[in-house]
Amino acid sequence: MVVGIGEAYGALKDSFDIAKGIKDISDKVALNNAVIELQGKLLEAQAAILSSADRERELEEKMTGLKRQLSAYEDWDEIAANYVLMDYGGNTYAYEFVVDPSETSNAPHRACPNCFGHRKKSILQFTLRDPYQRDHYKCHACGDTFVFGVSENPPSIPEQY
Ligand SMILES: [Zn+2]
Structure with missing residues (x-):
């Protein structure tokens, strides 16, 4: 599954909605459940952001590798001459x-x-x-x-x- 910024945004929006509702909860059990749900959504958002950062880093590494290959390819023509x-x-x-x-x-x-x-x-x-x-x-x-x-x-x- 590809997780990215869109999923992180969705999880953060859910967190915000939960946080908004928490102030109106007077029941201790319901409050604990809401806090647990809020923590879950925040962890979800954090995981999505980390996954997105990993993909970005992976793409940067690929690009660096390709640049290196291209450079070696161009250098070879100079050597071969x-x-x-x-x-x-x-x-x-x-x-x-x-x-x-x-x-x-x-x-x-x-x-x-x-x-x-x-x-x-x-x-x-x-x-x-x-x-x-x-x-x-x-x-x-x-x-x-x-x-x-x-x-x-x-x-x-x-x-x-
Ligand atoms: Zn040889």
């Missing part, structure tokens, strides 16, 4: 940070293509270079691993004498 989809050979791709030479704080890096598709920046961490000269990277956000580069034959091991 600093990356280009790079072909590392052998049909291997990742997003590479476009380094601005004037900004020394931004180190060159690759961003996870999975996370990038979900509007999230996650820097790929280099793991190793395999014997086929391919670079292995890991995304710690989604847990995926990536291998970049064209596969080359491993260097031949010199014969032992």
